[in-house]
Amino acid sequence: MRKKARFPGIYLGIILALMYVPILLVIIYSFNESRISSVWSGFSLRWYRDLFRDKDMLEALINSLVLATVSSLSAAVIGTLAAVGMPRVKLRGKSVVEYISTLPIMIPEIILGMVFLVYFSLIRLPFGMITLTVAHTSFCIPYIYMLVKARLVGIDKSYAEAAKDLGANEWNVFWDITLPLILPAIASGVLLSFAMSLDDVVISVFVTGVNTNTLPIRIYTQLKTGVTPKINALSTLMFAATLLIIMLSTWFGRKTTLSVKRRNT
Amino acid sequence: MKPEALAKTGEPRPGEPTSREEGARKPTKRRDAMVLSVLPLYVFTFLFVIGPLVYMLVLSFLRRAEVWGVTLEFTFENYANILKPVYLKTFLESLKLACLTTLLVALFGYPFGYFMARQNAAWKRRIMVLLMIPFWTSSLVRLYGWIIIFRANGVLDGLLMALNITNAPLKVLYTYAAVVVGMVYALVPFMIFAVYSSAEKLDWQLVEAARDLGATPFQAFWTVSFKLTLPGLLSGIVLTFIPSMGLFFIADILGGNKVVLVGNLIQEQLMKARNWPFAAALSVVLLTLTSIMIALYRKISGVKDLEGLV
Numbered sequence: 096m097r098k099k100a101r102f103p104g105i106y107l108g109i110i111l112a113l114m115y116v117p118i119l120l121v122i123i124y125s126f127n128e129s130r131i132s133s134v135w136s137g138f139s140l141r142w143y144r145d146l147f148r149d150k151d152m153l154e155a156l157i158n159s160l161v162l163a164t165v166s167s168l169s170a171a172v173i174g175t176l177a178a179v180g181m182p183r184v185k186l187r188g189k190s191v192v193e194y195i196s197t198l199p200i201m202i203p204e205i206i207l208g209m210v211f212l213v214y215f216s217l218i219r220l221p222f223g224m225i226t227l228t229v230a231h232t233s234f235c236i237p238y239i240y241m242l243v244k245a246r247l248v249g250i251d252k253s254y255a256e257a258a259k260d261l262g263a264n265e266w267n268v269f270w271d272i273t274l275p276l277i278l279p280a281i282a283s284g285v286l287l288s289f290a291m292s293l294d295d296v297v298i299s300v301f302v303t304g305v306n307t308n309t310l311p312i313r314i315y316t317q318l319k320t321g322v323t324p325k326i327n328a329l330s331t332l333m334f335a336a337t338l339l340i341i342m343l344s345t346w347f348g349r350k351t352t353l354s355v356k357r358r359n360t
Numbered sequence: 361m362k363p364e365a366l367a368k369t370g371e372p373r374p375g376e377p378t379s380r381e382e383g384a385r386k387p388t389k390r391r392d393a394m395v396l397s398v399l400p401l402y403v404f405t406f407l408f409v410i411g412p413l414v415y416m417l418v419l420s421f422l423r424r425a426e427v428w429g430v431t432l433e434f435t436f437e438n439y440a441n442i443l444k445p446v447y448l449k450t451f452l453e454s455l456k457l458a459c460l461t462t463l464l465v466a467l468f469g470y471p472f473g474y475f476m477a478r479q480n481a482a483w484k485r486r487i488m489v490l491l492m493i494p495f496w497t498s499s500l501v502r503l504y505g506w507i508i509i510f511r512a513n514g515v516l517d518g519l520l521m522a523l524n525i526t527n528a529p530l531k532v533l534y535t536y537a538a539v540v541v542g543m544v545y546a547l548v549p550f551m552i553f554a555v556y557s558s559a560e561k562l563d564w565q566l567v568e569a570a571r572d573l574g575a576t577p578f579q580a581f582w583t584v585s586f587k588l589t590l591p592g593l594l595s596g597i598v599l600t601f602i603p604s605m606g607l608f609f610i611a612d613i614l615g616g617n618k619v620v621l622v623g624n625l626i627q628e629q630l631m632k633a634r635n636w637p638f639a640a641a642l643s644v645v646l647l648t649l650t651s652i653m654i655a656l657y658r659k660i661s662g663v664k665d666l667e668g669l670v
Contacts, residue, residue, distance in 0.1 A: 103471075103475035103478060103479075104475075106471060106472070106475055107472060107475055107476060107479075107487060110468065110472050110548075111487070111490050111491070114491075114494040114545075115494060116505070116509070117502050117503075117504075117505020117506050117508070117509060117545070118494055118497055118501065118502060118505055119505075120505050120508045120509065120515060121501055121504055121505045121508065124508060172400070173400040173401050173404055174401070176397040176398065176400060176401070177397065177398045177400065177401035179397060180394050180395075180396075180397030180398040181398055181401075183394045184394045184395055184397075184398055186395070186398070192401075192402060192405055195405055195409055195410060196401055196404075196405040196409060198409055198413070199409060201654075202647060202650065203602055203603060203605060203606035203623075203646060203647075203650060204603070204606060205606035205607075205608060205623045205626055205627065205643075205646075206416075206606065206626075206643045206646060206647055209416070209626055209630055209639055209640070209643050210412035210413060210415065210416045210640075210643065211408075211412055212630060213412075213415060213416065213419060213630075213636050213639075213640065214408075214411060214412035214415050214416075217415055218411075229408055232404070232408075233404070233408050233409060236401070236404065240401075265394070290496060293498075294498045294499060294500075296499065296500060296609055297606075297608070297609060300609075300627075301627075301630070311498065311500055314498075314500045314501075314504075315500060315609060315613075318500065318503065318504060318507065318613050319612065319613060322504070322507070326504060327504075330498070330500075330501040330504055333497070333498050333501055334497050334498075334501060337493070337496050337497050337498065338493065340496070341489075341492055341493060341496055345489075
């Protein structure tokens, strides 16, 4: 038997460690007393205190949470209904529409942001939470659709047939049989969409209104202009939220569903 | 069977047997209800995906108005503009950076995905979770981490000077190198997932067989494993290359104003210069490049979906 090589394990370890370095630094410095982040002057929670007193930041946080909730839930309704209905309708060009509906996660984000900006001003949709919601819903739908579709493939058709033989109509079958079976897929899809919406910078920068800020937009402007350690504190909290969402999502669905993510980074 | 025709007549038409019509009515009704379930997706797709994309295409052929907005005048001007040396240079720079990024991502990501697939199930699961956490962490948070590392007298400078490797701050932030590191860091997980998903399916007995038949480890890798994981590598390349053309905020934050990508150009034309038709033309070109890449990938690999994407 050939000797088991040590190198792969070491390589995996080094790369993984490198991935955590930037994140750990942000977390460590969020507890730093000093304003200048390159100097460590002692443990302190002052930046967290400052953060919770920052009204603009809190408003941006609320906006982000509302936006993520509304977009992921609307996408859940649209995506789930379509994933269930698509295989059963006979419409011409069905597969084309299906393909086009997944375009928002296939094309570069910057293009999506750009087309939304010009289109929303063409149809005179007021820029702000409305445009943000439409844009975010557009890239949340494909995730839910794909996850539910994948789950539906794995469901035994005989359940639905048995129910129909016993006199259930299409609606009963959906509500009592299909829905409970696909619920884990919907739940993990909603969590993914929620995280995606919460993290989106590129599209949001384009479609937001003058006075509407989301958390990523605020952070983006701060990173560009000048950072205060408050951002460290905020980032640490966002990291904690990410961990929570991952844990929930893993709990709801198969682990593999997590590997579905937009190309945005 | 037209539902409205049925509704209008109400009673059986002459010459048509009632029983057949009764039989046909039920599935039609059910199908109508089913159409309702896909209706939201159709409406949304037409209104907010097809609409915007078509408008982008139309807009790219319109002339910019003197002061504000566009005039309804057909022109190729915007596309001709792209060929101006300034803009062409940006396109080429972007392509260059995208190629460099993709190459580095493949170099770091391919072995990772490959080695990961060779671990036992428990370790695979652990590594997957460890990968997911940074992957799902907000991109801005991670970018901020790199700012802390790269800025003058930051962590990197401190480390290098403490180890006596350099004696003055390197000031890596706002350089090309910083942008490349940021891009590679952001995109490497996509390569890892793509390679991993195809290496996972690999039948390792084939590699064993090659070794037993006298192949050196490298020969076995090159003739068996590499060939069979090629679809994963290719989809990783597509998944890295496409976004690396447009990730303008990484270039913005880590590169200052020094690195201008197509993405930055589009953003600038939209938000600052307010030349929407030109921004639209740039997007059409970028989108075409993207589609060509995906089509090529499909043709070469014969795989319909991007591996690792779903």
